[in-house]
Amino acid sequence: MKQRIQHLLQLYAANQASREEVEELFVWLKEQEGDDALKKFIFDTADKEVNNTTLHQSDWDRIWQSVETATRAHAPAKIVRPFWPSHGLRITAAALVLVMAGCAWFYFSRPNTTSAPVVSAVTSKKDIAPGGNKALLTLGDGTTIVxxxxxxxxxxxxxxTRIIKQNTAQLIYNSGSTSEQKAGEVLYNxxxxxxxxxxxxxxPDGTKVWLNxxxxxxxxxxxxxxxxxxxxxxxxxxxVAHNAQKPFKVNVNNKEEVTVLGTHFNVNAYENEKAILTTLLQGSVKVEGQREEKEQSVILKPGQQTALSQTSQLSHPIPVQTDGVIAWKNGYFRFKETGIRELMRQVERWYNVEVEYKxxxxDQYYTGVVSRSQNISALLQTLELTxxxxxxxxxxxxxxxxxxxxVLP
Incomplete structure (x- = not known):
């Protein structure tokens, strides 16, 4: 059965499935009962490449939008809620649901309790638009440009160096071929x-940076x-643009330094998070931290992450799913057993809101994907479906x- 579902998903993602094959896939996806392990396999396969066919987020959006449309056409929409064990907890899985103008998928980890009926307090009349391309440039003489x-x-x-706004979302520093300046003349921006x-x-060196x-x-x-x-x-x-003669160094909150020659990596160093997280996607980086006058350092390989705690303890590298780390850069919230408070801190930053807890x-942990281009009500309604x-x-x-x-109970 697993191989059959894999095959149907591949055909659907490649737009090669027949009408009968599409119907077979939808029937399986809409079933209330089924093989829990197989359902978990489908969730876990969302980003994996199978037989040279990659199931991108857009493919899942298309599949589940069609499922939701087909469900509404024949019967009242219902949430598929299979259960399976995870780390000693029970997980409730909500089928990908069309919310507002976009799609999202979620499942939820918690102790095995019966949840109350969902009564949403979120309405489109009270809504908040998502963030966008906004930034302030401060030049070396203190001049600011919005x-x-x-x-x-x-x-x-x-x-x-010429500073050029390329489009609505990108700033380029063009130093040309005569960029060398004398010491003391360097202007910081x-x-x-x-x-x-x-x-x-x-x-100026060609390094590309995305700021969250x-x-x-x-x-x-x-x-x-x-x-x-x-x-x-x-x-x-x-x-980072490769230059063996000029190492690229990132000072992070005056607590950590990342040294590279040329590579792709992400640094999450918000003050209200538990640790500074450095994640390597390509190449090699050296991460150094200071603790009680003693230097610490680790070398990261692609797919690894290290954390510098609030007590300045640098962790050993651990493997991580890098798609989740840079989801923000690609326009998504991507959570993996993420606690409600950590999740809402991301919401605070992107929608520029404050959060109050009542x-x-x-013990609420969520796994799922939601587009960052939607209004806040779409994300909140998706969470309420749990x-x-x-x-x-x-x-x-x-x-x-x-x-x-x-945030209400």
Whole structure:
């Protein structure tokens, strides 16, 4: 049976399935009862390549949108709720459900209890739009430029480096072939994204950087010394241009330093998270931390992550699913047994909202994928489908926030 479902999914993803094969796949997906292990296999296969056919998120959106449409055409929509064990808990799985204008899939980990009927407090009348391409550029002389409102084209000169806004989401530093400057003439620039903002930039050496919401990157307008050094707060994904003569170094919150020659990696260093997470996707990096005047360092291989705790303890490398780490860069929230409070911290940053808790539940963990381009109500309604949490949206937010999200039991 497993091989048959694999085959049907491959055909569907490649648009080669016959009508009968599509119906067979949909019938299996809509069944209330079934092989729990096989259902878990389908969830786990969402990002895997099988027989040279990759099931991308768009394929799953298409499959489940069709399932939902077919279900509505014949009977009232219902949530498929199979159970299987995970780490001593029971997991409730909600079938991918069409929410608002987009699709999402989730399952939920918790002790084996019976949940109350879902009564949503989230309505489209009280809604908050997602974040977008927003950032502030601070030049070496203190001049500031709001990048999301300024026209595209040449913005400024910093020494011999031209700063160009390429499009609505990208800033390019073009140092040309005569970029070398004398020591002492280097001008430092900073790009800062607010909560509810993100931006891309290309540094003078060709390194590409994606800044997540609530982040900042400080860097020289020209890399004139023997090393390329930048300072990061918040979260960023780097694709570093290779230069064996000039190592690229990232100072993270003045607590950690990442050294590379040319590689792809992500650093999550928000102050309200438990640790600074450095994840390598390609190449090799050395991560160094300071603890009680004693240096610590680890070498990461692709697919590995290290954590620097709040007590400045640097962990040994562990394997991770990198798709989940850089989901934000690709336009998604991707959770894997993520606690409700950690999940809502991501929501706070991307939607620029504050969160208030009126529940003491700490045993709620979610796994799933939701597009970051949807209004906040779509994400909250998807979470409410688990029947374990409810939300209220208050459009009146304090301190420049777009609103408040109240988490209810």
């Amino acid at each position: 990048l999301d409102t300024v026209q595209t084209g040449l913005l400024a000169l910093q020494g011999q 900073t790009v800062t994204t607010p909560h509810g903002g993100q931006f891309q930039l290309v540094l 919401a609530g982040s900042s990157l400080c860097f020289p307008a020209t890399f004139a010394t023997r090393e390329r050094r930048v300072q990061l707060t918040g979260e960023a994904y780097f694709e 529940t003491d539940h700490t 029947g374990t949490v409810h939300f209220q949206i208050d459009n009146q937010g304090a301190d420049g926030k777009k609103g408040k999200i109240i």
